[in-house]
Amino acid sequence: RTFADICESARNSNDNPKDFWRYQVEDIGKERRKTFSAFCEKLELDPQKDDDLATAFDYLKRTHIELFPDDHNTFSDLLTKAGFILTGEPKSAISILTTYANNNDMYRKSIRVDQLWRHLKEKHGIHPKRLEHDSRISPAIEDLQNQFFESINPGLINRKIISRGETTRIIDAIxxxxDVVVHGAAGNGKSGVLYELAEHLRQKNVPFLPIRLDTRVPGNTAKQFGQDLDLPESPAHCLAGLAEGRKSVLILDQLDAIRWTASHSSTAMCVCKELLRQTRSFRKDKKQIVIVFACRTFDLENDPDIKNLFAENSENVVVKVSVAAFSDEQLKDVIGPDAFVPLNGHQKRVLSCPHNLAIWLEIKKEEGAPSFRTATELMRQFWKNRRQHLNKAGISNPQSNAFL
Structure with missing residues (x-):
């Protein structure tokens, strides 16, 4: 670590070897002086001589130390990288590469790319994956984008985007x-915020992959989940390959739906953890990919699996963006001053929930502004309106009640 710090200081210095020695070694402390002296001794250089000091300084500027701790996190990163660039099972590929270096006595010798690829292809059937050139990815992601927009668009208030400050905070985090988790009370418009985010990304030509987990439940592994979506690999792998180094965003909406819709919710949550882990591994490899989740605040605060997913430490901090109800000004802008003024304070609070507001506007469109005191009364009027539509379609009340 000390030697790595010395090398970094050499690169950040003013290119004067004597100044470097005086201010970055001598003045820093005993440990740096000892490490620098040991380095010069091994290279048979005398730092008291100007030429030797200049030579040592030149070597240090061109020396880079990168530490790979032998721990679980490093191995997970290796698995992600192997799975991204190689066909076959990642653990097997890593084992084969390790054996290649050991069995061929490759220490202190160059490993040539063409020789290594030949070994992987001919003896083990492992090939480069080259997801950035896979023609299956772009159409599949475009189809998933269209499905996402189509699933949310019918529920938008007045069928248009209402700009939210929460979207700006998400964009800043990206x-x-x-990584981001968008949360809020049921009906506060989390999916609407993600819709606005997705529209922003599309306009800015930022590759993004949106998935609604209430209709696309993950199972088995991230790779299998990708294949279930008609992708050749994990959604994170495919998005990173498509982006080719550009900024990209993986969006997972309705995270809380997993435990309500999946018979094996623990497996589905493990896939989400794998996708988050892959995304973070890609960022360590200088790929600009982030992941955005959305779930209810209740589940974020109370579900053990979801809380564990977003457990924070010094390296992994997930930005939490809370989606609030509409303010009075936003509500006034949507329904207009004429409809806003007659409402009392409690009615305004009920309609500040986008879900309730959408119901109110739907009834108002056909019957005029409904009279209500509570959200329950508003919902009853909505169901009365729906039953009228069913009756017009030839479905009797006993039939609709039996179905419900």
């Missing part, structure tokens, strides 16, 4: 390379 620009800073941070």
């Amino acid at each position: 620009d800073n390379g941070q």
Whole structure:
């Protein structure tokens, strides 16, 4: 670590070897002086001589130390990288590469790319994956984008986007390379915020892959989940390949739906953890990919699996963006001053929930502004309106009641 710090200091210095020695070694402390002296001794250089000091300084500037701890996190990163660039099972590929270096006595010798690829192809049937050139990915992602927009668009208030400040905070986090969890009370418009985010990404030509987990439940592994979506690999792998180094965003909406819709919710949650782990591994490899989740605040605060998914430490901080109800000004802008003024304070609070507001506007469109005191009364009037539509379609009340 000390030697790596010395090399970094050499690169950040003013290119004067004497100044470097004085301010970055001598003045820093005993440990740096000892490490620098040991380095010069091994190279048979005398730092008291100007030429030797200049030579040592030149070597240090061109020396880079990258530490790979022998731990679980490093191995997970290796698995992600192997799975991204190689066909076959990642653990097997890593084992084969390790054996290749050991069995062929490759220490202190160059490993040539063409020789290594020949070994992988001819003896083990492993090939480069080259997801960035896979023609299956772009159409599949475009189809998933269209499905996402089509699933949310009918529920938008007045069938248009209502700009939310929460979307701006999400975009800022993405620009800073941070993962995000969007949360809020049921009906507060989390999916609407993600719709606005997706529209922004599309306009900015940022590759993004949106998936609604209430209709596309993950199972088995991230790779299998991708294949279930007609992708050749994990959604994170495919998106990173399509982006080719550009900023990209994986969107997972309705995370809380997993435990309500999946018979094996623990397996589905494991796939989400794998996708998050893959995304973070890609960022360590300088790929600009982030993941955005959405779930209810209740589940974020109370579900053990979801809380564990977003457990924070010094390296992995997930930005939490809370989606609030509409303010009075936003509500006024949507329904207009004439409809806003007659409402009392409690009615305004009920309609500040986008879900309730959408119901109110639907009834108002056909019957005029409904009279209500509570959200329950508003819902009853909505069901009365729906039953009228069913009756016009030839479905009797006993039939609709039996179905419900």
